[in-house]
Amino acid sequence: xxxxxxxxxxxxxxxxxxxxxxxxxxxxxxxxxxxxxxxxxxxxxxxxxxxxxxxxxxxxxxxxxxxxxxxxxxxxxxxxxxxxxxxxxxxxxxxxxxxxxxxxxxxxxxxxxxxxxxxxxxxxxxxxxxxxxxxxxxxxxxxxxxxxxxxxxxxxxxxxxxxxxxxxxxxxxxxxxxxxxxxxxxxxxxxxxxxxxxxxxxxxxxxxxxxxxxxxxxxxxxxxxxxxxxxxxxxxxxxxxxxxxxxxxxxxxxxxxxxxxxxxxxxxxxxxxxxxxxxxxxxxxxxxxxxxxxxxxxxxxxxxxxxxxxxxxxxxxxxxxxxxxxxxxxxxxxxxxxxxxxxxxxxxxxxxxxxxxxxxxxxxxxxxxxxxxxxxxxxxxxxxxxxxxxxxxxxxxxxxxxxxxxxxxxxxxxxxxxxxxxxxxxxxxxxxxxxxxxxxxxxxxxx
Amino acid sequence: xxxxxxxxxxxxxxxxxxxxxxxxxxxxxxxxxxxxxxxxxxxxxxxxxxxxxxxxxxxxxxxxxxxxxxxxxxxxxxxxxxxxxxxxxxxxxxxxxxxxxxxxxxxxxxxxxxxxxxxxxxxxxxxxxxxxxxxxxxxxxxxxxxxxxxxxxxxxxxxxxxxxxxxxxxxxxxxxxxxxxxxxxxxxxxxxxxxxxxxxxxxxxxxxxxxxxxxxxxxxxxxxxxxxxxxxxxxxxxxxxxxxxxxxxxxxxxxxxxxxxxxxxxxxxxxxxxxxxxxxxxxxxxxxxxxxxxxxxxxxxxxxxxxxxxxxxxxxxxxxxxxxxxxxxxxxxxxxxxxxxxxxxxxxxxxxxxxxxxxxxxxxxxxxxxxxxxxxxxxxxxxxxxxxxxxxxxxxxxxxxxxxxxxxxxxxxxxxxxxxxxxxxxxxxxxxxxxxxxxxxxxxxxxxxxxxxxxxxxxxxxxxxxxxxxxxxxxxxxxxxxxxxxxxxxxxxxxxxxxxxx
Numbered sequence: 001x002x003x004x005x006x007x008x009x010x011x012x013x014x015x016x017x018x019x020x021x022x023x024x025x026x027x028x029x030x031x032x033x034x035x036x037x038x039x040x041x042x043x044x045x046x047x048x049x050x051x052x053x054x055x056x057x058x059x060x061x062x063x064x065x066x067x068x069x070x071x072x073x074x075x076x077x078x079x080x081x082x083x084x085x086x087x088x089x090x091x092x093x094x095x096x097x098x099x100x101x102x103x104x105x106x107x108x109x110x111x112x113x114x115x116x117x118x119x120x121x122x123x124x125x126x127x128x129x130x131x132x133x134x135x136x137x138x139x140x141x142x143x144x145x146x147x148x149x150x151x152x153x154x155x156x157x158x159x160x161x162x163x164x165x166x167x168x169x170x171x172x173x174x175x176x177x178x179x180x181x182x183x184x185x186x187x188x189x190x191x192x193x194x195x196x197x198x199x200x201x202x203x204x205x206x207x208x209x210x211x212x213x214x215x216x217x218x219x220x221x222x223x224x225x226x227x228x229x230x231x232x233x234x235x236x237x238x239x240x241x242x243x244x245x246x247x248x249x250x251x252x253x254x255x256x257x258x259x260x261x262x263x264x265x266x267x268x269x270x271x272x273x274x275x276x277x278x279x280x281x282x283x284x285x286x287x288x289x290x291x292x293x294x295x296x297x298x299x300x301x302x303x304x305x306x307x308x309x310x311x312x313x314x315x316x317x318x319x320x321x322x323x324x325x326x327x328x329x330x331x332x333x334x335x336x337x338x339x340x341x342x343x344x345x346x347x348x349x350x351x352x353x354x355x356x357x358x359x360x361x362x363x364x365x366x367x368x369x370x371x372x373x374x375x376x377x378x379x380x381x382x383x384x385x386x387x388x389x390x391x392x393x394x395x396x397x398x399x400x401x402x403x404x405x406x407x408x409x410x411x412x413x414x415x416x417x418x419x420x421x422x423x424x425x426x427x428x429x430x431x432x433x434x435x436x437x438x439x440x441x442x443x444x445x446x447x
Numbered sequence: 448x449x450x451x452x453x454x455x456x457x458x459x460x461x462x463x464x465x466x467x468x469x470x471x472x473x474x475x476x477x478x479x480x481x482x483x484x485x486x487x488x489x490x491x492x493x494x495x496x497x498x499x500x501x502x503x504x505x506x507x508x509x510x511x512x513x514x515x516x517x518x519x520x521x522x523x524x525x526x527x528x529x530x531x532x533x534x535x536x537x538x539x540x541x542x543x544x545x546x547x548x549x550x551x552x553x554x555x556x557x558x559x560x561x562x563x564x565x566x567x568x569x570x571x572x573x574x575x576x577x578x579x580x581x582x583x584x585x586x587x588x589x590x591x592x593x594x595x596x597x598x599x600x601x602x603x604x605x606x607x608x609x610x611x612x613x614x615x616x617x618x619x620x621x622x623x624x625x626x627x628x629x630x631x632x633x634x635x636x637x638x639x640x641x642x643x644x645x646x647x648x649x650x651x652x653x654x655x656x657x658x659x660x661x662x663x664x665x666x667x668x669x670x671x672x673x674x675x676x677x678x679x680x681x682x683x684x685x686x687x688x689x690x691x692x693x694x695x696x697x698x699x700x701x702x703x704x705x706x707x708x709x710x711x712x713x714x715x716x717x718x719x720x721x722x723x724x725x726x727x728x729x730x731x732x733x734x735x736x737x738x739x740x741x742x743x744x745x746x747x748x749x750x751x752x753x754x755x756x757x758x759x760x761x762x763x764x765x766x767x768x769x770x771x772x773x774x775x776x777x778x779x780x781x782x783x784x785x786x787x788x789x790x791x792x793x794x795x796x797x798x799x800x801x802x803x804x805x806x807x808x809x810x811x812x813x814x815x816x817x818x819x820x821x822x823x824x825x826x827x828x829x830x831x832x833x834x835x836x837x838x839x840x841x842x843x844x845x846x847x848x849x850x851x852x853x854x855x856x857x858x859x860x861x862x863x864x865x866x867x868x869x870x871x872x873x874x875x876x877x878x879x880x881x882x883x884x885x886x887x888x889x890x891x892x893x894x895x896x897x898x899x900x901x902x903x904x905x906x907x908x909x910x911x912x913x914x915x916x917x918x919x920x921x922x923x924x925x926x927x928x929x930x931x932x933x934x935x936x937x938x939x940x941x942x943x944x945x946x947x948x949x
Contacts, residue, residue: 049837095740099826102829105739119834121830144915147913148751148914150753150913151752155706155793156756158705158706158755159706303536308532312529375539378538378558
């Protein structure tokens with residue numbers, strides 16, 4: 001075991017405070033990062049929220065690791081399988097332990113990571129860690145149980161399928177990406193989900209590849225100490241064997257022309273349009289991604305000229321949404337709008353395009369830039385309202401860089417960026433050959 | 448429900464040691480308040496008005512919601528809405544409204560550094576609304592589109608869950624969706640909104656909720672500001688239990704969907720203040736704890752059979768459950784229902800799923816809980832109260848709900864009520880409250896006729912699996928696939944989705 005960082009505080013977040021304000025620790029929690037010899041990382045955050053502990057286990061695998069054709073959706077399926085029993089605990093025994101702990105327990109999967117969590121009373125820390133250690137090292141499920149769980153995944157697809165934005169997102173990614181695995185959603189293609197029951201051996205292989213200590217970080221936040229956390233994690237996860245698999249994810253070839261797609265939706269709906277450009281991967285030392293983070297709310301958020309015009313003044317759009325998360329590889333910067341009247345669809349699309357163009361031509365207003373820095377800082381601070389919320393906020397960054405320290409670096413970069421930096425990033429990425437536009441319409445109207 | 452003076456209640460599991468509850472009774476000009484002072488740099492507001500959609504005048508369904516939207520998403524007399532958005536932007540704060548039958552709450556959190564800028568905005572939004580025509584047009588259209596597009600056509604589960612309430616409370620003040628009815632919304636005017644505001648946003652209906660590290664004297668300032676509201680009388684109507692006909696009734700909503708969503712339930716005369724509340728809460732948790740695999744129904748339908756994504760049960764209204772792991776506070780109601788939520792299943796398994804839900808429910812009513820099931824569920828709920836009240840905003844909301852129900856601090860109440868509960872109490876509560884003779888079911892599916900015919904003809908609805916199942920499950924399936932759904936043909940209605948919420 002090698003201690004990497006001792007008692008590093010995230011206090012330098014306060015560096016992003018508006019200049020006129022006295023600096024205050026917005027994230028006043030010390031944390032420690034400890035690396036076990038097998039590659040497992042532990043981040044401990046003692047908080048002042050009493051009695052409760054939040055255990056987040058982040059595995060750096062998601063749907064982008066699904067590289068074989070016909071195998072979309074397995075990272076997510078795997079999240080389900082992790083509740084199907086392990087060598088020393090049947091699912092029923094697992095449920096009983098968590099029930100007696102009064103735990104809130106669940107998991108989620110996205111393109112890049114799978115996050116498992118348990119929130120429980122502090123006195124149950126050891127039994128819960130012991131339980132979790134078993135499934136991460138010794139998962140055991142039968143083929144019938146596997147097949148049954150694959151149906152629960154189909155049920156999840158079914159529950160989502162009434163929502164046209166799910167389809168919009170699926171088509172957007174399938175159009176924008178041709179080789180890279182971001183072409184499929186985390187849920188996966190329906191035909192692959194329907195084939196899951198036949199792929200038991202592949203599921204076992206997926207576990208062997210990714211459920212390894214070098215892909216995993218444990219976050220423990222709450223009413224506990226670092227020593228307590230470290231001793232128990234070493235005790236129960238110390239023997240976990242390191243793996244060797246590294247996926248060969250095909251890079252997306254450079255796009256050579258703008259792309260479009262249309263979706264005909266069977267049920268009545270208001271039409272949607274989404275305009276997306278391929279953006280940069282997450283970085284806390286290059287300027288482009290943080291620059292576009294800052295631009296997003298200025299250009300397309302509720303305070304933007306576009307929102308004020310389309311939603312508030314002209315009232316042609318009732319939803320104006322954006323998506324530009326942090327990803328380890330280039331992903332999409334997208335703006336979607338639900339249009340109240342189909343005849344305005346082209347107009348709304350053109351207004352969105354004009355806003356993209358405007359920010360490649362003009363520098364952002366420095367006052368608005370300051371307000372945006374302030375917004376990002378306070379929005380982080382306002383999320384810190386419980387131990388699970390703290391662990392959950394860290395999980396995003398740990399999924400990317402395995403260290404909370406990246407937050408400091410990112411916010412420091414936000415502080416340094418100039419209007420020229422932002423325009424340069426917009427010019428680099430908001431170009432015709434990076435663009436995909438998808439529209440979704442229904443010929444059944446909304447009556 | 449309100450005391451005559453301020454009093455302190457120790458909070459064992461709260462960040463802050465005390466909750467201070469005051470009433471307007473001692474000093475008439477001052478509004479009631481619930482205060483949770485603490486050391487957090489975040490200051491949470493919950494400004495609650497004891498009014499809601501149950502007070503919508505007949506023919507003006509949606510007025511309470513639209514009025515609240517005009518305050519939270521409209522301008523004030525001195526600022527347009529876009530100016531408010533601009534002012535809130537650097538603080539990353541907002542004011543959001545939640546309207547239910549008897550409660551309307553405006554909530555928001557500000558960092559202490561921004562309190563002096565945030566609070567004046569919040570205050571003016573609630574006390575000095577602009578009621579502009581352009582805001583009104585936008586928000587009324589949003590409400591119509593929510594019902595017509597988002598709820599009716601994009602989320603089968605929420606559609607079924609919400610419509611179940613419309614069915615159970617038909618002819619009752621709770622009988623329409625909180626957002627309203629489409630036909631009524633389209634006729635509402637801005638004068639209707641002004642009238643509703645004037646009549647219901649009164650000091651008598653107000654409870655000020657504040658939590659966090661607010662400065663000394665701040666609650667007094669807020670309370671003094673809100674004395675600007677007219678006194679008038681409080682909306683403290685008594686709402687009777689719904690009068691519904693005996694028998695099982697099934698409403699089948701037809702729309703072009705690939706799966707089948709099912710909700711079922713019936714009214715109960717138990718809310719959080721009732722003697723049997725803890726017993727029923729324990730039963731619902733055992734049978735179908737929200738988003739948990741630790742419950743009976745989930746184990747039988749999802750884990751054993753792989754029928755869907757989850758299956759849950761409730762004794763309190765819990766909207767937006769597909770997006771939330773824990774319920775929002777400030778949804779207090781005099782009347783509640785026992786509800787079962789079966790998440791979408793494959794079309795071919797729809798009738799089997801409804802039968803399975805009824806079969807398992809009937810089994811619960813017949814057999815009750817075992818001592819082991821009782822013990823483990825009680826242990827779970829005793830600790831889980833801490834999960835429900837983890838955030839400052841939730842603690843404040845629960846404290847305000849405790850005031851509404853006239854019960855002590857929620858966590859302490861749960862602990863003491865559960866501690867004195869016995870298995871015999873729980874099984875007696877099942878016999879008293881869990882009825883089968885007034886069940887209502889809502890099904891959202893594509894082939895309504897086929898579904899209806901299966902029930903009317905009591906046709907077998909076998910289920911097939913992609914893997915071998917234990918004999919116990921196969922034997923049980925033989926019972927379930929012909930389990931009688933005791934609905935008369937005239938009580939099984941097919942409702943085209945276009946007619947819902949009209």
